[in-house]
Every structure is written in structure tokens, then in C-alpha cells.
Amino acid sequence: MIAYENLLELNRPFTERFKQQFEEFLNSGWYILGESVKCFEQQFADWNNSAYCIGVANGLDALTMALKAYHFDPGSEVIVPSNTYIATxxxxxxxxxxxxxxxxxxxxxxxxxxxxxxxxxxRTKAIMVVHLYGKCCAMDEIMRIKEKHNLVLVEDCAQAHGATFKGQKVGTFGEFGAFSFYPTKNLGALGDAGALTTNTPELEIIVRQMRNYGSEKKYYNERIGINSRLDELQAAFLSTKLEALDAINNHKRELAGLYLQHLKSDFILPVVDDDYHDVYHIFNIRHPRRDELKAYLLEQGIGTEIHYPVPPHQQKALQFVLQGQRFPIAEEIHRTTLSLPCSYWHTSAQIKQVIETLNRF
Ligand SMILES: Cc1ncc(COP(=O)(O)O)c(C=O)c1O
Structure with a gap:
């Protein structure tokens, strides 16, 4: 069986170091907002070429706080892609x-x-772009529109740690970059974790306070905040994995390269363009008989996923806001997309086996 993902295998190269880090954490006697969070924030900001990084509890909170920092009037409009994950x-x-x-x-x-x-x-106040599947959005055009209409830009970077457009990393174009470190992400923790990046000192202070009850100095509250702190232990684990993030991204790019080179033209493959450095959080193909293809692969011992089976406007939970709206392109993607194995622990031999099996479909 070639599983789509296996978090035990994914983390195996790091487990000895994780055990050591847990021991250090336990013995430190300091469990919330300590040295590990501070250290990871600095390391991630440096790695991402961002001036600041603020660690938070998860990707959804990062996105929520990015908008909350602006106190937009209720009902103000925010532009978002129709095929994003529901969190955005x-x-x-x-x-x-x-x-x-x-x-x-x-x-x-x-x-x-x-x-x-x-x-x-x-009424438009902001654009939330999502660098989906590990590819940066078309940032030249988006920056031009942002500036022309004086809009706030928040980048959802949950699937794109390290992706670039013309050499510039995601999370450095807009006012904020929102990252998720959910375990399956290219940089994944061993639980929930997230971060915001920004180059603006005033925004850094707002979010640093907001994630901790609106406070930086204990029992002195500067603003209405929430509790969304990056966990100290997760921060330590993330520092370890950040050292390997370029290698993780490169490995995924190599596996993606095999698919791109060897899959038959029956499958619609992700586009590759010189201006974009893609990190393939998800390697997806499209096929008109997607469900049949998925079942066939499973019979042959190959696990796949669908990102995502139901577009946001067709989710039951969102009917109260999006009912009656139609998004045929999103619907077409959701109907035909299939995500193939492409993880750090997969070998080239395994991916070649997936390719041979696919090409026999
Ligand atoms: C595009 C996108 N945005 C936001 C999120 C939310 O991240 P989290 O699960 O850490 O809240 C995810 C991840 O699941 C995602 O894929």
C-alpha cells in the first residue's frame, strides 16, 4: 500500500530530536510563551524574509486576526477565491x-x-488571496489592483510555505501572511499551530497583543484580544522541522517533477511557469472520471485525497451567506481534482509505481 500521507513516517527523521526537546521543555518549567516561541518566531521571520513573525494557535486564527486588526465596519466586503478551503x-x-x-x-x-x-x-476593504496547493498567486496583477483600489491584502499561505513569485516568498507581499502549521502542511507541527508574518511594526504589535488577551505586559490589557498563542512545545518542534523545510520542499518538487515528466496526457497536470517556484503542498491532477480513477487507484493499493469534494458555496454551513450563487469553475475543479501521494517520506520508486498504475487507467 502506498498511503497518501503517513504522519508517523513524515516525522520519523525528527523523532529523536523531538524527544530531547520534550525533555528540555518539561524541565524548563515554563510552558506558555517562552523561549521556544520567541526563537521560532525569529527563525521563521528570517527564513521567510519577513520583518516579523507572530506565533498563534492555528491558521484559522491567523487569518481571523489579520482582518480583526483593521476593525472594518460590519458588512464590509472581502474578496476571496471561490475554491478555497473553508477556513479563509x-x-x-x-x-x-x-x-x-x-x-x-x-x-x-x-x-x-x-x-x-x-x-x-x-464596500470592498480587503483581498484575501490563497496560494493554493503550493503555488503563489499572480502577484504582479494582484499588487497592482491592491494599490489602485487601496485595499488591504492578506495572503493565506497555509499551503505554500516557501513558494515564490519572481523570487519573492509568499507572506511578504501583503500586509499579512497567514500560515498554518497543521501536521500535514509542508512545515507541520505535532498538533495545531500557526503564525502571521508582516513587515509593518504597528501591525506586529497589534497582533502580538491580540493573541494574548490584548496584553504584552502581564495583567495590563491594551486592546480586546483572544487567547490564540502558539504552544511552546509545538514551537520547539517547528524549529527543528524548519531546519529541514528547504529539503522537504525540494523533495516534494522532485516527486512532482516525476509526475510532470511521466504522466500521460490523459491527465490534466498542474501548470509550471518560470516565474513561479511551486512547493506542491498538494500535487493534484484532474480527470473527468475522477471518482472511478480514485477507486481504481485504491484497488491497486494507492491512497489519494480530494481537495476538496464540495466547494464553499455548496457547503451546508455557508448556505445562509452564499445560497443561490454559482461558481462553475470552482465546481469543475471540485468535480475533477485528485491529489496524489507527494510527501517527504515517499520515495521516487513509490511515485514511479503510482505513475505506472495511473498510466494504465
Ligand atoms: C488554505 C487554508 N487556509 C487555512 C487553513 C486553516 O489552518 P488551520 O487548520 O491551522 O486552522 C488551512 C488548513 O487546513 C488551509 O488549507
Missing amino acids: ILAILNNNLTPVLVEPDIRTYNIDPLRIEEAITS
């Missing part, structure tokens, strides 16, 4: 704002800049 939309709703869904480019699966401009109204 929940962050908008958590702030009593209105999500305005914009279709992706069917080639890249990322928000289509041409359609962003059509969706802007006098």
Missing part, C-alpha cells in the same frame, strides 16, 4: 464581514486577477 471564508465571517467569492484561473487554480477587479465595489 470563516475568517471573514468571524469578523462580521461579507465574503465576495471570485473564481480561480482554471489553469493555476488560484484567484483570477481579471475577475478580482470586476468584483470590487465601494
Whole structure:
């Protein structure tokens, strides 16, 4: 069996170091916002070429706090791709704002800049781009639109740690980059974890206080905050894995390269463009008989996933805001996409076996 993902295998190279780190953590007697969080924040900011990094509890909180920092009037509109993971939309709703869904480019699966401009109204305050599957969005055009219309830009970088456009890393284009370190991500913790990156000192202070009850100095509260601190133990584990993140991304790129080179043209493959350095959090293909293909692969002992089976506007939970809206491109992607094994622990031999099996379908 070639599993789609196996977190035990993924973390095996790091387990001895993790055990040591747990021992150090236990013996430190300091369990919340200690040296490990501070150290990881600095390391991640440096690695990402960001001025600041603030560790938070998860990716959804990072997205939610990025918008909360602006106190937009209730009902203000935020543009978001129609094929994103639900978290991006929940962050908008958590702030009593209105999500305005914009279709992706069917080639890249990322928000289509041409359609962003059509969706802007006098109530639009922000754009939330999502660098989906590990590919950076078309940032030249998006930055032009942001500046022309004076909009806040929040980047959802949950799937794209280390992806670049023209050499610039995700999480450095907008006011905020929101990262998730959910265990399956390219940089994954052993539990929930997330972070915001920013280059603006005032925003750094707002979020640093907001994640800790609005306080930096114990029992002195500067603003209304929440409890969304990056866990001290997860921060230690993340520092260890950050050292390997370039190797993890490179390995995934090599596996993706095998698929790109050897899969038959029956499958619609992700596009590759010189301006983009993709990190393949997810390696997806599309096929009109996706469900049959998935079942066939499983029969042959190959696990796959679907990111995602139901688009946001068809989710039951979102009917109260999105009911009646249609997004045919998102629907087409959700109907045809299939994510193939492409993890740090997969070997080239395993991926070649997946390719041979796929090419026999
Ligand atoms: C695109 C995207 N945004 C946001 C999130 C939310 O991250 P988390 O699960 O850490 O809250 C995820 C991850 O699951 C994601 O894939």
C-alpha cells in the first residue's frame, strides 16, 4: 500500500530530536510563551524574509486576526477565491464581514486577477488571496489592483510555505501572511499551530497583543484580544522541522517533477511557469472520471485525497451567506481534482509505481 500521507513516517527523521526537546521543555518549567516561541518566531521571520513573525494557535486564527486588526465596519466586503478551503471564508465571517467569492484561473487554480477587479465595489476593504496547493498567486496583477483600489491584502499561505513569485516568498507581499502549521502542511507541527508574518511594526504589535488577551505586559490589557498563542512545545518542534523545510520542499518538487515528466496526457497536470517556484503542498491532477480513477487507484493499493469534494458555496454551513450563487469553475475543479501521494517520506520508486498504475487507467 502506498498511503497518501503517513504522519508517523513524515516525522520519523525528527523523532529523536523531538524527544530531547520534550525533555528540555518539561524541565524548563515554563510552558506558555517562552523561549521556544520567541526563537521560532525569529527563525521563521528570517527564513521567510519577513520583518516579523507572530506565533498563534492555528491558521484559522491567523487569518481571523489579520482582518480583526483593521476593525472594518460590519458588512464590509472581502474578496476571496471561490475554491478555497473553508477556513479563509470563516475568517471573514468571524469578523462580521461579507465574503465576495471570485473564481480561480482554471489553469493555476488560484484567484483570477481579471475577475478580482470586476468584483470590487465601494464596500470592498480587503483581498484575501490563497496560494493554493503550493503555488503563489499572480502577484504582479494582484499588487497592482491592491494599490489602485487601496485595499488591504492578506495572503493565506497555509499551503505554500516557501513558494515564490519572481523570487519573492509568499507572506511578504501583503500586509499579512497567514500560515498554518497543521501536521500535514509542508512545515507541520505535532498538533495545531500557526503564525502571521508582516513587515509593518504597528501591525506586529497589534497582533502580538491580540493573541494574548490584548496584553504584552502581564495583567495590563491594551486592546480586546483572544487567547490564540502558539504552544511552546509545538514551537520547539517547528524549529527543528524548519531546519529541514528547504529539503522537504525540494523533495516534494522532485516527486512532482516525476509526475510532470511521466504522466500521460490523459491527465490534466498542474501548470509550471518560470516565474513561479511551486512547493506542491498538494500535487493534484484532474480527470473527468475522477471518482472511478480514485477507486481504481485504491484497488491497486494507492491512497489519494480530494481537495476538496464540495466547494464553499455548496457547503451546508455557508448556505445562509452564499445560497443561490454559482461558481462553475470552482465546481469543475471540485468535480475533477485528485491529489496524489507527494510527501517527504515517499520515495521516487513509490511515485514511479503510482505513475505506472495511473498510466494504465
Ligand atoms: C488554505 C487554508 N487556509 C487555512 C487553513 C486553516 O489552518 P488551520 O487548520 O491551522 O486552522 C488551512 C488548513 O487546513 C488551509 O488549507
